[in-house]
Amino acid sequence: MEKALVLFFGLLVFTSCDTINNDVVQEDECDLPSELIQEIASYQPTVNRIIDSVTKGKHRGQPYKLLEDFIDKFGARQAGTKNLEDSIDYVFDLMRKYNLENVHGENVTVPHWIRGHESAEMLQPRKAKIAVLGLGGTISTPPEGIEAEVLVVRSFDELNQPNVSAAAKGKIIVFNNDYITYGKSVVYRSQGAVKASQHGAVAALVRSVTPFSMYTPHTGHQSYRDDVKKIPVASITVEDAKMLQRYQDKGIKAVIKLHLQSEHYPDATSRNAVGEIVGSQKPEKVVIVSGHIDSWDVGVGAMDDGGGAFISWYSLALLKSLSLQAKRTLRVVLWTAEEPGFKGVHQYEKDHKNELDNFTFVMESDEGVFTPLGIEYTAGVRGGCVLKQIVKLLEPINATSTKYYDSVGSDIAIWARKIPTASLYNTNENYFWWHHSDADRLEVLDPDNLDKATAVWAAVSFIIADLKDEFPREFNDISTLSNSKIIETLNTLKQKPTR
Amino acid sequence: MEKALVLFFGLLVFTSCDTINNDVVQEDECDLPSELIQEIASYQPTVNRIIDSVTKGKHRGQPYKLLEDFIDKFGARQAGTKNLEDSIDYVFDLMRKYNLENVHGENVTVPHWIRGHESAEMLQPRKAKIAVLGLGGTISTPPEGIEAEVLVVRSFDELNQPNVSAAAKGKIIVFNNDYITYGKSVVYRSQGAVKASQHGAVAALVRSVTPFSMYTPHTGHQSYRDDVKKIPVASITVEDAKMLQRYQDKGIKAVIKLHLQSEHYPDATSRNAVGEIVGSQKPEKVVIVSGHIDSWDVGVGAMDDGGGAFISWYSLALLKSLSLQAKRTLRVVLWTAEEPGFKGVHQYEKDHKNELDNFTFVMESDEGVFTPLGIEYTAGVRGGCVLKQIVKLLEPINATSTKYYDSVGSDIAIWARKIPTASLYNTNENYFWWHHSDADRLEVLDPDNLDKATAVWAAVSFIIADLKDEFPREFNDISTLSNSKIIETLNTLKQKPTR
Numbered sequence: 001m002e003k004a005l006v007l008f009f010g011l012l013v014f015t016s017c018d019t020i021n022n023d024v025v026q027e028d029e030c031d032l033p034s035e036l037i038q039e040i041a042s043y044q045p046t047v048n049r050i051i052d053s054v055t056k057g058k059h060r061g062q063p064y065k066l067l068e069d070f071i072d073k074f075g076a077r078q079a080g081t082k083n084l085e086d087s088i089d090y091v092f093d094l095m096r097k098y099n100l101e102n103v104h105g106e107n108v109t110v111p112h113w114i115r116g117h118e119s120a121e122m123l124q125p126r127k128a129k130i131a132v133l134g135l136g137g138t139i140s141t142p143p144e145g146i147e148a149e150v151l152v153v154r155s156f157d158e159l160n161q162p163n164v165s166a167a168a169k170g171k172i173i174v175f176n177n178d179y180i181t182y183g184k185s186v187v188y189r190s191q192g193a194v195k196a197s198q199h200g201a202v203a204a205l206v207r208s209v210t211p212f213s214m215y216t217p218h219t220g221h222q223s224y225r226d227d228v229k230k231i232p233v234a235s236i237t238v239e240d241a242k243m244l245q246r247y248q249d250k251g252i253k254a255v256i257k258l259h260l261q262s263e264h265y266p267d268a269t270s271r272n273a274v275g276e277i278v279g280s281q282k283p284e285k286v287v288i289v290s291g292h293i294d295s296w297d298v299g300v301g302a303m304d305d306g307g308g309a310f311i312s313w314y315s316l317a318l319l320k321s322l323s324l325q326a327k328r329t330l331r332v333v334l335w336t337a338e339e340p341g342f343k344g345v346h347q348y349e350k351d352h353k354n355e356l357d358n359f360t361f362v363m364e365s366d367e368g369v370f371t372p373l374g375i376e377y378t379a380g381v382r383g384g385c386v387l388k389q390i391v392k393l394l395e396p397i398n399a400t401s402t403k404y405y406d407s408v409g410s411d412i413a414i415w416a417r418k419i420p421t422a423s424l425y426n427t428n429e430n431y432f433w434w435h436h437s438d439a440d441r442l443e444v445l446d447p448d449n450l451d452k453a454t455a456v457w458a459a460v461s462f463i464i465a466d467l468k469d470e471f472p473r474e475f476n477d478i479s480t481l482s483n484s485k486i487i488e489t490l491n492t493l494k495q496k497p498t499r
Numbered sequence: 500m501e502k503a504l505v506l507f508f509g510l511l512v513f514t515s516c517d518t519i520n521n522d523v524v525q526e527d528e529c530d531l532p533s534e535l536i537q538e539i540a541s542y543q544p545t546v547n548r549i550i551d552s553v554t555k556g557k558h559r560g561q562p563y564k565l566l567e568d569f570i571d572k573f574g575a576r577q578a579g580t581k582n583l584e585d586s587i588d589y590v591f592d593l594m595r596k597y598n599l600e601n602v603h604g605e606n607v608t609v610p611h612w613i614r615g616h617e618s619a620e621m622l623q624p625r626k627a628k629i630a631v632l633g634l635g636g637t638i639s640t641p642p643e644g645i646e647a648e649v650l651v652v653r654s655f656d657e658l659n660q661p662n663v664s665a666a667a668k669g670k671i672i673v674f675n676n677d678y679i680t681y682g683k684s685v686v687y688r689s690q691g692a693v694k695a696s697q698h699g700a701v702a703a704l705v706r707s708v709t710p711f712s713m714y715t716p717h718t719g720h721q722s723y724r725d726d727v728k729k730i731p732v733a734s735i736t737v738e739d740a741k742m743l744q745r746y747q748d749k750g751i752k753a754v755i756k757l758h759l760q761s762e763h764y765p766d767a768t769s770r771n772a773v774g775e776i777v778g779s780q781k782p783e784k785v786v787i788v789s790g791h792i793d794s795w796d797v798g799v800g801a802m803d804d805g806g807g808a809f810i811s812w813y814s815l816a817l818l819k820s821l822s823l824q825a826k827r828t829l830r831v832v833l834w835t836a837e838e839p840g841f842k843g844v845h846q847y848e849k850d851h852k853n854e855l856d857n858f859t860f861v862m863e864s865d866e867g868v869f870t871p872l873g874i875e876y877t878a879g880v881r882g883g884c885v886l887k888q889i890v891k892l893l894e895p896i897n898a899t900s901t902k903y904y905d906s907v908g909s910d911i912a913i914w915a916r917k918i919p920t921a922s923l924y925n926t927n928e929n930y931f932w933w934h935h936s937d938a939d940r941l942e943v944l945d946p947d948n949l950d951k952a953t954a955v956w957a958a959v960s961f962i963i964a965d966l967k968d969e970f971p972r973e974f975n976d977i978s979t980l981s982n983s984k985i986i987e988t989l990n991t992l993k994q995k996p997t998r
Contacts, residue, residue, distance in 0.1 A: 072745055
C-alpha cells in the first residue's frame with residue numbers, strides 16, 4: 001500500500017521523466033515472441049513520421065487551431081439542442097475536408113433538458129447569495145421558490161441515522177461530502193436527490209465534486225427513481241457547503257430560498273459522428289478511436305471533451321494525409337449525449353451488436369488532453385506487454401508509459417473486459433478543477449499537448465490496426481501478478497472522469 | 500537583471516528554506532553597534548514565549564477561529580453599509596474582551612455604492628452569457644441595457660492609434676490587457692472607463708487583473724474624471740477577453756448587450772477601529788500594526804483583508820495575555836474603506852498630522868497571510884539591518900527573511916520613505932487568484948499560517964516598540980548598495996496588492 005501510494009503520487013511529480021513505471025504489468029513479466037517485438041519495433045520510422053508531422057511539420061498546431069474555431073463557433077453543445085446538431089454537421093464537413101471515408105451520423109434518441117433561471121439566497125443567519133447550478137435533469141422549484149431550513153450531512157450514512165433522518169423532513173438537505181476521488185464522491189451528485197427525498201426533504205444541494213474550488217459550482221448527471229418523489233437538486237460550491245456545515249456544527253440555524261427553473265422537452269434525435277480509413281486487408285476488423293462531441297451547458301466543453309474528440313478525428317486526418325492505410329479499418333466515433341448518461345454509446349452497442357467481435361481495440365480520450373504520458377489500458381497481461389512495446393516508439397515525445405486500470409475511458413467503459421480498451425494517459429491531476437463548470441474553456445488546453453496527444457493516438461491506433469496478428473483479446477486474472485497489489489490502490493485513488 | 504530574476508523566481512520555489520536572501524540590504528553590509536545586536540538577541544526568550552503560546556499553547560488556532568466566527572457572521576463588509584459598521588462594533592467588543600486599551604473608533608466619511616443586477620450577453624457571433632462584475636462606483640447602464648459592437652484593445656497605446664481611436668466611437672471597448680504584474684496591469688481597471696470614454700466608447704469591459712482564472716471576474720476600484728463623460732464599466736473574465744480578441748483577430752464581429760444596475764447613496768460615516776497597549780516609558784511614541792476591516796462586496800473578504808486585520812488586533816491581544824508591555828505604545832488600527840480608495844488612512848493622516856513624528860514604525864498586513872517568511876519593509880539600510888537581527892529570532896517558525904521594497908502595505912504606502920514601514924513577507928504568489936472575487940473565502944486561509952503570522956507580527960512590533968533607541972528613521976539612497984540592481988527588478992515583478 002505504501003509503495004503503491006509512493007508510485008501513485010510519484011506520477012504527479014514526475015510528469016516529464018522518461019517512463020512512469022506504475023503499471024501492474026511489468027516488462028520483465030512479459031513473454032512476447034521476438035518476431036512480434038521486432039515487428040512492432042519496425043514501426044519506428046512510421047511513428048517518427050507521425051510525430052514529426054504533427055509536432056514540427058504542417059500539422060503542427062492544427063488539432064488546437066481547429067478545436068479553437070469549433071469552440072468559438074459553437075460554445076457549449078448540450079444534448080437535445082440544435083446547436084449540438086449544427087456542431088456535428090460542422091465536424092462532418094471537417095472529416096470530409098480531411099478525406100476521411102464513410103463519414104456519416106448514426107441516430108441516437110437523447111434527452112432534452114434546458115436550464116432556466118437559477119438562484120439561491122441564504123436568508124438566515126445572514127443574507128447572502130449562494131451560487132447554485134442545477135444538476136442535469138432536475139425538476140424546477142415552484143415559481144415562488146422553496147424556502148426551508150438546511151440540514152447538512154457529510155454522507156448517506158449520516159443521513160440514515162434515525163435522529164438525522166427524522167430531522168430531514170421538510171428540510172433542504174445539503175450533502176457536504178468530502179472530495180476523496182471522483183468515483184467515490186460523485187455518488188452524492190448522482191443519487192443525492194433520491195436519498196434526500198426518501199427522508200422527506202424538499203430539495204437537495206450537493207457540494208461540487210472537485211478537489212479545488214474558486215467558488216465554482218460544478219454540474220453533472222443525476223438520476224431520479226420512478227418510485228421516489230422527485231425533488232429539485234443543484235450543486236453548490238465547496239466553500240458554501242463548508243460554511244453551512246460550520247453553522248450547523250455551531251448550532252446556528254441556516255435558511256435558504258432556492259429557485260430552479262428548467263424545461264424538460266420531448267426526447268430529441270442526435271447522432272454519433274463516424275468516419276473511417278477502411279483497412280487494406282481486413283476491412284471488417286476495426287480499431288476505434290473516440291471522444292464525445294456533446295458537453296454540459298456551462299463552460300464551452302473544451303476540455304470535456306472537445307480535446308478528446310478533436311485528437312480522435314484528427315488522428316485519422318493525419319494518417320490519411322501521410323497516406324498511412326492500415327490492414328484493419330480505423331474508425332473514429334464521436335459519441336453523442338455522453339453527459340446525460342452515455343446515450344450515444346449505448347445506442348451504438350445495440351446497433352453494432354453483430355460487429356462487436358470484430359472490434360480489435362477501442363480507444364477513448366475523455367480524461368483530459370494534458371501532457372501525454374502514454375497509454376492507460378484495460379487488457380490482459382499479453383495486451384499490456386504489446387502496448388509496452390508500442391509506446392517505446394513514442395520516446396521522441398516522452399509518452400512511453402503504460403498503466404492498467406480495470407476500466408478506462410467513459411463511454412467505452414461498457415466494454416471493459418470484453419474488448420481491449422485504452423485511454424490517453426496524461427497529466428490530468430487537475431482535471432476536476434474545471435470539469436462540468438463554467439471554467440471548462442479553451443484556455444485549459446495547450447496546443448503542444450494536443451499535437452503530442454494526436455501523435456500518441458495516431459501511432460498507437462495505426463500500429464494495432466496494422467499488426468499481422470490480432471491484438472490479444474484476453475483478460476487474464478491480473479491478481480496473479482507480482483505487482484497486482486497496486487491495482488486496488490490505483491483504482492481507489494483514481495480520479496475517474498465519467499459523466 | 501538575469502540574476503535578479505533568478506532570485507525572484509527562487510522565492511516562489513524556496514518557500515520552506517531557511518532564509519531567502521533577496522533583500523537589497525545584505526548582512527555583510529550592516530554595521531550595527533554590537534550593543535544593539537546583543538540587545539535584540541536578548542529578546543529570544545520573549546520571542547520564544549510569543550511563538551510557543553500561539554503555535555502550541557492556549558492561543559493556538561485562535562486568530563483563525565475568531566476570524567471564522569467573524570466572517571461567518573458578517574460575510575462581505577463593504578464601505579457605506581450598516582453591515583460594515585456592525586462588524587466594526589463586533590471587533591470593538593473583541594478588543595475589549597481581550598483587554599486592549601483605549602478601544603475606540605475614529606470617524607471617516609466613506610462612499611456608499613451598492614451593486615444591483617448585473618448581466619451581459621453576447622448576441623453575435625453566437626448567443627452566450629458573459630460573466631461581468633461592475634467595477635466599484637460604476638454608473639448604471641440605462642434600464643434597457645447597452646447593446647453595441649465590441650472593439651478589443653490590448654493596451655492604451657493601441658487604443659490611441661488613430662484608426663483604432665476612430666473605430667472606438669459607439670463601441671464597447673474591451674481591454675484585453677495581459678497580466679504582467681498587478682501594479683502594471685491594474686491601470687486598465689482603474690482608468691479603463693475614462694480612457695474608453697475619451698475615445699467615444701459607450702461602455703468599457705476590462706479583463707480581470709489576475710494571473711489565473713477559473714472563469715472568475717474580479718472587481719476593484721476605478722476612477723472617473725470630472726471632465727470626462729462617465730460610462731459604465733465592468734470586469735470580464737480572462738477567458739472571455741481572450742475569446743473576444745480571437746473573434747476580432749479573425750474578423751468576426753462580436754456584439755454584447757450589457758446590463759449594470761447599481762445605486763450611489765450619499766456618503767456615509769464609517770470608523771477606523773483602534774486599540775492599544777500603552778507604552779510604559781515612552782507612551783507618546785507609537786508602533787502601529789494594521790490591516791483593513793472593509794472588503795469588496797463579492798466573496799467574504801477573508802483574505803483581503805480579514806486575515807491581515809485579525810492577526811493585527813490579535814497580536815496585541817496575545818502580548819496583553821502574556822503581560823508584555825513595551826516601552827512605547829503599541830497601537831492596532833483597522834483601516835476602514837481601503838477598497839474604495841484608502842479613505843480610512845487618508846482621514847487618519849489628517850487627524851493625526853501632529854502625531855506622525857511620533858510614529859516609530861508602521862506595519863500593515865494586506866498582502867495575504869499565507870506561510871510567513873519574515874518581514875518586507877521600506878526603511879533605510881540601518882533599518883534593514885535592525886530588522887535582519889530581529890527576524891533571526893523567528894528561526895523557530897522559519898520566518899527569518901527580509902525584503903526591501905520602495906513601498907509596502909496598501910494603506911500605509913502613503914508613508915513610504917517618511918516613516919519606516921513593514922508588511923508581512925509571505926508566500927503570497929497566488930494572492931491575485933482570489934483577490935476581489937467571489938473566491939475570496941475562508942478556505943483560502945490556513946489556521947497554522949495565521950498563528951505563525953501573528954507570532955511574526957507580535958514579536959516584531961513588540962521588539963521595535965521596546966528597544967532602548969528609536970528605530971532608525973532614515974531613508975538612505977539605497978542605490979549605493981552593491982545589490983541595489985535587484986530592487987528595480989523586484990519592484991517591477993512585484994505583485995502588489997492594493998485596492
